[in-house]
Amino acid sequence: MNNSQYTNYFLVALLIFLFSCKESAESNTEIKEIKSVISTENNNNKTLAVYTTAMNTDLRLTKTAEQRFTEKIQPLETDVAVFVNPKRTFQQFLGIGGAITDASSEVFFTLDKATQNQLLQSLYGKDGIGYNIIRTSIHSSDFGLGSHTYIEEGDAELRTFSIEKDKEKRIPFIKQAIDLIGDELVFYASPWSPPAFMKTNNNMLRGGKLLPEFRQAWADYYVKFIEAYEAEGIPVWGLTIQNEPMAVQRWESCIYTAEEERDFLKNYLGPTLKRAGMADKNIVVWDHNRDLITDRANTIFEDPEASKYAWGIGFHWYETWTGGLPKYDNLKNINESFPSKNILFTEGCQEGFDAERMHYWPNAERYGNSMINDFNSGVVGWTDWNILLDERGGPNHVENFCFAPVHADTKTGELIFTPTYYYIGHFSKFIKQGALRVSTTTSRSTIESTSFQNKDGSMVTVVMNPTDNEILYKLVVGNSQSELKIEPRSMQTLVYK
Structure with missing residues (x-):
């Protein structure tokens, strides 16, 4: 086979590969098409809004803070953390x-x-x-x-x-x-x-x-x-x-x-x-x-x-x-x-x-x-x-x-x-209809959490503190983190992209 034939063969193979990729992408369901706008490699400087309801306060679904993400630092065993992995999603809401x-x-x-x-x-x-x-x-x-x-x-x-x-x-x-x-x-x-x-x-x-x-x-x-x-x-x-x-x-x-x-x-x-x-x-x-x-x-x-x-x-x-x-x-x-x-x-x-x-x-x-x-x-x-x-x-x-x-x-x-x-x-x-649940865990039993990703790419993480103590914790999303606090006997919703 001469060089020209090799070239033609390569071009045909490349076209077949590209066409099959297009067909595969188009066959994905709507669930698969939800695109995350969160970069798990670098979410630094992006903000999240915090909404809080807390006992013995006037806070009722009240926006209480805007936080920024920074580069992730390895959590210690002494830290309280919520870990969110947007690359792992589950059932549709x-x-x-x-x-x-x-x-x-x-x-x-x-x-x-x-x-x-x-x-x-x-x-x-x-x-x-x-x-x-x-x-x-x-x-x-x-x-x-x-x-x-x-x-x-x-x-x-x-x-x-x-x-x-x-x-x-x-x-x-x-x-x-x-x-x-x-x-x-x-x-x-x-x-x-x-x-x-x-x-x-x-x-x-x-x-x-x-x-x-x-x-x-x-x-x-x-x-x-x-x-x-x-x-x-x-x-x-x-x-x-x-x-x-x-x-x-x-x-x-x-x-x-x-x-x-x-x-x-x-x-x-x-x-x-x-x-x-x-x-x-x-x-x-x-x-x-x-x-x-x-x-x-x-x-x-x-x-x-x-x-x-x-x-x-x-x-x-x-x-x-x-x-x-x-x-x-x-x-x-x-x-x-x-x-x-x-x-x-x-x-x-x-x-x-x-x-x-x-x-x-x-x-x-x-x-x-x-x-x-x-x-x-x-x-x-x-x-x-x-x-x-x-x-x-x-x-x-x-x-x-x-x-x-x-x-x-x-x-x-x-x-x-x-x-x-x-x-x-x-x-x-x-959390909106069609959202996907996202992998979420906590490092301590003192707080509980779950997360969903909406169709528009926004993330919603809910955190509950049933204890009588204020808790400082880290929200770790991919390679980024934000340091937060949650009031005693309270619920928070964190919204971010």
Whole structure:
């Protein structure tokens, strides 16, 4: 082969290589296309903004500092540090929000228009904390004035199906929230119990199970719900199969073993949604605590016919009722075992309402600890329970009163923003839908942290100090660092590029 032939051969090979690189780049998903504008080689002289909420101060999501990055110096064992590696990213962020229940709706409509707008803006507005997830119940839960369904008792054909009750307060409230959220809305629904006649105990309350002869009628009920809500202009992103399927509660409840939920999903609910043209609706299984969650995941996700209908698994945080600690490792196990499935926090609240503890700081710290550890365990979205309750922690038709991030004093018409509202805001206000979680660790157990990278390249690192001492720490990002301090019993959000 002469020199000219060698040259031609080289040019052809080079063109083929360049074309294959272009094809590979164009085939990347949107997640892969998020470009970091952080130079991990040299971030010196770039600034970061610090936002703080702290106990025994007036700081509430307050911008408290602007810091500069300098060249990284090897941390010592005596240093407290947060280490962020933007080159290692994980799950995509879906959002944060709360449930618009019948209770929340009742309280909302006791307020005057100005206060209603204040609440909406504080939760969903551009200057609020940026909620984009809404959960609601399929007919009633305990948080409302009483039990109800959408059909007349005994109507297995669902001929009397109607959501007229929801149109009175719940749906108008939801629509106003949706108008502020816009395109990033994630709206999903959960049933607490089938109608009484469909259950083994002939009662919506106190557990019981779905009777086999009503499995198809109950699956059809979900379809009716979706059709009715979407006819009202509310796009339904998805649903959970059953709220707390292993808890016999004195309020609306229904029990499914792992095998029963698996079989209802693969034989009834999944195929029924598909036949109705609703295969795009996201089905979330379990919707209960972290304690038994791995058994539910193993049973459903190991079954190919059931698993194909399941978007992921949902969970609550109430396993601590036994006196133990939150079981974050169980979430990590699911993330490792079933990486194609999503994990969604579907409910949490501080139980046992006490008006004297409306501003009790550990309530907020429970949220901060859960959100940091849940996200670090692979969770894609986080849904609080009631977004609004009254000054008694209700209404609740079985007096199961609890806390919410925002309460309304129905006697004065004023809103009460608890510390929890601000702690949630340290995540929801700054982390945007589509962000990627970024590798983040701490050198000490005295602080906790997680980070996300937004689509615009901005980085958000959340740091919590649950101790009674001010802590000096280093934020180390690649080969750069910034030296900061965090107040006692506080939460910080650091925003930087």
